Amino acid sequence: MKKLLYMICAAAAALTAMAAAATIELVPEIDTITGQGYNSAGRLAGSGITGNDVKSWLGSRNDGWYTTTGNGDMRWGSASANPEDQTISLPSMPGTAGVCFGLKMTIENIQDYSGLSFSMNLSPSGTGGTYTYSVWYETKDGEMVELCRGTKNNDGNPWDVHYDLTPEQLEDMKKNGNGKLYAVVGAGGGNDNNNARVGISVDGELMVPEPAAASLGLLGLAGLLLRRRRAA
Numbered sequence: 676m677k678k679l680l681y682m683i684c685a686a687a688a689a690l691t692a693m694a695a696a697a698t699i700e701l702v703p704e705i706d707t708i709t710g711q712g713y714n715s716a717g718r719l720a721g722s723g724i725t726g727n728d729v730k731s732w733l734g735s736r737n738d739g740w741y742t743t744t745g746n747g748d749m750r751w752g753s754a755s756a757n758p759e760d761q762t763i764s765l766p767s768m769p770g771t772a773g774v775c776f777g778l779k780m781t782i783e784n785i786q787d788y789s790g791l792s793f794s795m796n797l798s799p800s801g802t803g804g805t806y807t808y809s810v811w812y813e814t815k816d817g818e819m820v821e822l823c824r825g826t827k828n829n830d831g832n833p834w835d836v837h838y839d840l841t842p843e844q845l846e847d848m849k850k851n852g853n854g855k856l857y858a859v860v861g862a863g864g865g866n867d868n869n870n871a872r873v874g875i876s877v878d879g880e881l882m883v884p885e886p887a888a889a890s891l892g893l894l895g896l897a898g899l900l901l902r903r904r905r906a907a
Contacts, residue, residue, distance in 0.1 A: 717745040720773025720861030726819025745772025767865020775861030790880035804865025813855040
C-alpha cells in the first residue's frame with residue numbers, strides 16, 4: 676500500500692511539473708539560408724510588403740530560410756546564416772531597395788496548441804535606415820493572411836518584438852489554415868557594412884490537462900485507498 680501511495684503522489688508531482696513544459700519552440704534550426712530572387716523584392720524589404728509578395732516569393736518553396744535583395748540581383752548582397760548562435764546577419768545595402776530574409780515553416784498538429792507567439796530580437800551595428808517585420812499564415816485556399824507587422828527607424832538600439840496571436844487569430848488559423856507560417860524581415864536605406872543580427876522564435880503552447888485538477892484527483896484517490904485500508 677505504501678508503494679502504491681508513493682507512486683500516486685509521484686504522479687501528482689509530475690503532473691504539476693507539466694505546466695512548466697507546455698511551451699515548445701517551433702522554428703527550425705538556422706543551418707543555411709538560400710538566395711531566392713524576386714522581381715519586386717523591394718516591397719518584401721519594406722512596409723509595403725503584401726501577401727501576394729510573400730506567396731510569390733516563398734509559396735512554392737520548401738520549408739526553410741531564404742534571402743533576397745531589393746532589386747532582385749543577388750550580386751548586390753544578401754542575408755547570411757549564423758548557425759553558431761542561431762541568428763541571421765541582415766545587411767543594409769545602399770543603392771538597392773533593401774535586403775530581406777524570410778522563413779517558411781509548417782506547424783504540425785496545430786489543433787493541439789492553445790497559443791502561438793512570435794518573437795524577434797534585432798541588434799543593428801550602426802544607425803540609419805529602417806527595419807520591417809511581418810508574419811503571415813496560408814489558408815487552405817492558398818490565400819495569405821497577415822498576423823502582425825511593424826516598422827522601426829534604425830537609431831542604433833536593439834529592437835525587441837513579441838506578439839501573441841489573439842484567440843480569434845489562432846482559431847481562424849486552426850479552422851482555415853494549412854499549417855504554413857511565414858515571417859519576413861527586411862532592411863532598407865541604411866549604410867554599407869551595417870549588418871544587423873536577428874534572432875526569431877515561434878513558440879507554441881500545448882494544451883495539457885490542468886495540473887492542479889489532475890493532482891487533486893490523484894491525491895483524492897490516495898486518500899480513499901488509505902481510508903479503505905484503515906476501515907479494513
